[in-house]
Amino acid sequence: MSKTTIRATQVEDAAELKTALLNIWHNTYDSFLGVERVTKLAAGWHTLDKLRAEAQADDICSLVAVCDGSIVGHALMYEAQPRTIHLARLYLDHSFHGKGIGKRLLSNAIDAFPHAHNAYLEVYEPNQRAVRFYQGQGFEVVARTRDAYTEDVLYEYKMEKKLVDNDK
Template sequence: MTQKDLIIRDALAADLPAVRSLLVETWHDAYDGIYGWRRVAEITNAWHSLDALAAQLGRDSGVFLVALLGEEIVGTASARREPDRAAMLTRLYVSPARQGEGIGRTLLQVALACFPEAPVARLEVESQNELAIAFYERMGFFLQRQARFDGREDTPNTLIMAKRLVMI
């Protein structure tokens, strides 16, 4: 893959079945060893249903991107603006077969560029997802604190990571 072969654009309703398939595949790849197949299936069915994904299209406060190689969706990213003007990365996944090719780095850069006034970017990452943590550290993120996703007790343990985007 070369960067010129990669297309990143806003997600469309027609993309949602492929995005859902990508999310199910990447979640099972990343989290089956942590939570087990059944729990991962429950989470992906709730968080990545077609209805849940459709509700994220066209939000004024955020972006929902897909990365394509040819006609194939190989990655997705979502981010939103927080009340303190921070850019909150809510999703960044790349097909396991395409990881390590620069797709995640490019998706992250494009997603954060959609928030030029944001002084900082934040994200939540599963505390046992060592590959993702290492990726985000390479991208300049640092650990802020530990938490539960959205503060709910039925969700994974997460690390809150941040990256300064503009000098204040």
């Protein structure tokens, strides 16, 4: 397999990133959200204007993983509160799972905020592969809440990771 590079998202990546995210979302969420809902949610969450704005924002870390000239993964992180960063997105084409690319995306996103003490994310409960991945990266489940964006009963976990030892 070719080498995969991690780099900052560029404005010019928006259209390809939108397509990549839609494909990854379908592979990840169709089984418990349904095809129609995934298409609708992705269209709302990943507009070209939003992806372009995120790529240009100084206070957001937006990264892409690129292999053979194609975007195969994406991470988005920002400081939600002083010294607390939120991983809003970490997606990887399923054919690239288990190759360390997700770990690199996550690590690079965290490294973009060297002053941060804590990181958190939300992940759907049925997405057990992702839950196990985040646990393997040191995140712990701290809450289980009902998803506010779905009409049926669907839960998500809030997971947190302490980045520095505040007791030292």
